Amino acid sequence: MLVIIVGCGRVGSELAKLLSGEGNDVVVIDKNSSSFDRLGGTFNGVTTTGNGFDLELLKRVGIEKADAFCAVTNGDNTNLVSAQAAKKIFNVPKVIARIYDPQRAYIYKALGLDIISGTILFAAMLRDKIVESRFSSYLIESKDVGVLEIEVKNDLVGKTVEEINLPRELLVVAIKKIDGVFIPEPKTALRPKDVLMAVVKVESLQKVKAKFGLEET
Numbered sequence: 001m002l003v004i005i006v007g008c009g010r011v012g013s014e015l016a017k018l019l020s021g022e023g024n025d026v027v028v029i030d031k032n033s034s035s036f037d038r039l040g041g042t043f044n045g046v047t048t049t050g051n052g053f054d055l056e057l058l059k060r061v062g063i064e065k066a067d068a069f070c071a072v073t074n075g076d077n078t079n080l081v082s083a084q085a086a087k088k089i090f091n092v093p094k095v096i097a098r099i100y101d102p103q104r105a106y107i108y109k110a111l112g113l114d115i116i117s118g119t120i121l122f123a124a125m126l127r128d129k130i131v132e133s134r135f136s137s138y139l140i141e142s143k144d145v146g147v148l149e150i151e152v153k154n155d156l157v158g159k160t161v162e163e164i165n166l167p168r169e170l171l172v173v174a175i176k177k178i179d180g181v182f183i184p185e186p187k188t189a190l191r192p193k194d195v196l197m198a199v200v201k202v203e204s205l206q207k208v209k210a211k212f213g214l215e216e217t
Contacts, residue, residue: 002066004029004092006052006082007073011098013038015070020045027061030073052082058090068094076101083113145201149176150212152194162186164196166211169204172196 001024005012008030016039020026026045029052030036036047050057052071063069069086071079076099083097096114099105105117148170150156156164161172161184175184176195190196200208208214 001025001068002062003027003068003070004058004061004063004066004086006030006069006071006079007098008032008035008038008047009072009074010038012070012072015072016045017043027066029057029061052078053085055085055089058085063090063092066090066092068092068096070096070098072098074100076104080104080108080113087113144203145199146205147173148198148200148205148208148214150196150198150214152190152192152196154213156190156212157192159190160186161188161190164190164198166204166208168201170198170200170208172198 001019003019003024004027005016005019006029008016008028012028012030013035016026016028020043026043028036028039028045028047029050030047031049031051033047033049039045039047046061048057048061052058052073063086066086069083069092071082071086073079073082079097079099083095086092087095094114096116097108099108099115099117100119102117102120105115105120109115150164161175165171165186172184174181174197175188175190176197177191178193181197198208
């Protein structure tokens, strides 16, 4: 996979190292060449100094063959313009832009861009920890549903997944065990110390916590 990353700050450099370490072809673009120092000595991708919305530069680094494009600079305008160029001009299959301003994030999502708002995600993470430490709505970037961890103990032991599920309110999607994580079937029986990963509606969170004895965080 060929991935082009615009911005070699903390996020961009870590993303580049992760993708490169997994065997992907990675190109990193940043207007400051000193930013590439964050990549360390083991990074085996390509680095290019310039702007992520420079069409000629993008062509030189192979954007017409790119599988994914990520704009993660510290400027919303740069990220939005770069992402739009990658999506609209070069038709890159997967384009993601990092945006700080929540209002702009909603607007550009509505226009079809794949936007990640660090501000929204971080606020959601803090909210989740305040409301319920086992709840993570930011995992699926939604204010309406989230993922709740439920430890199997007491009355839950021996029950099946379909007995746990609550129509339109809670759905068990995975079970964490000592030896790994797996996707259960409706008839899967629950064992002591299993940890259920369940999608739950935020508006039903208090009801679910009460039902499964999760009042204390």
